[in-house]
Amino acid sequence: MNATARPVLYWAIAVFALLWNLIGLAMFWVQVTLPPQAVAALPPDQQQIHAAMPGWVYVFFGIAVVGGVLGSLGLLLRRRWAVPLLLLSLLGVAVQMASAYATTPVWALTGMAGTMFPLLLVGACLLLWLFARRAAACGWLR
Numbered sequence: 001m002n003a004t005a006r007p008v009l010y011w012a013i014a015v016f017a018l019l020w021n022l023i024g025l026a027m028f029w030v031q032v033t034l035p036p037q038a039v040a041a042l043p044p045d046q047q048q049i050h051a052a053m054p055g056w057v058y059v060f061f062g063i064a065v066v067g068g069v070l071g072s073l074g075l076l077l078r079r080r081w082a083v084p085l086l087l088l089s090l091l092g093v094a095v096q097m098a099s100a101y102a103t104t105p106v107w108a109l110t111g112m113a114g115t116m117f118p119l120l121l122v123g124a125c126l127l128l129w130l131f132a133r134r135a136a137a138c139g140w141l142r
Helices: 008-032 035-040 044-052 055-076 082-103 105-109 112-137
Strands: none
Touching: 008 055, 008 112, 035 044, 044 105, 055 082, 055 112, 082 105, 082 112, 105 112
């Protein structure tokens, strides 16, 4: 196999990454456009977290999902610029999650069980960035 031949797994990961990040973009849109009636329908602990969340945290959420979508698209287009965009996404999600825990009562309300999804998100972003770096090193990105 030559240096530029991409295995089927490359394409599967790139497609999955784009779908994953598009779901994240949809969740971002839902979160920032949540009407007051929808907030009132949330469980009380989620209402507390939502009320305590500073607006600037959503900037990092946006950076994370837009960087992830564009970086995943870069993987599908086989472009090297996917690597820094996926790093930007990783940094955005890490800052978003750390900020949420530092500025809201999320830890007090959800405990250790509440960390599982944020850790999954950060881990997925890290693995995707490492994958993109590997793809670039193998010559799969131009």
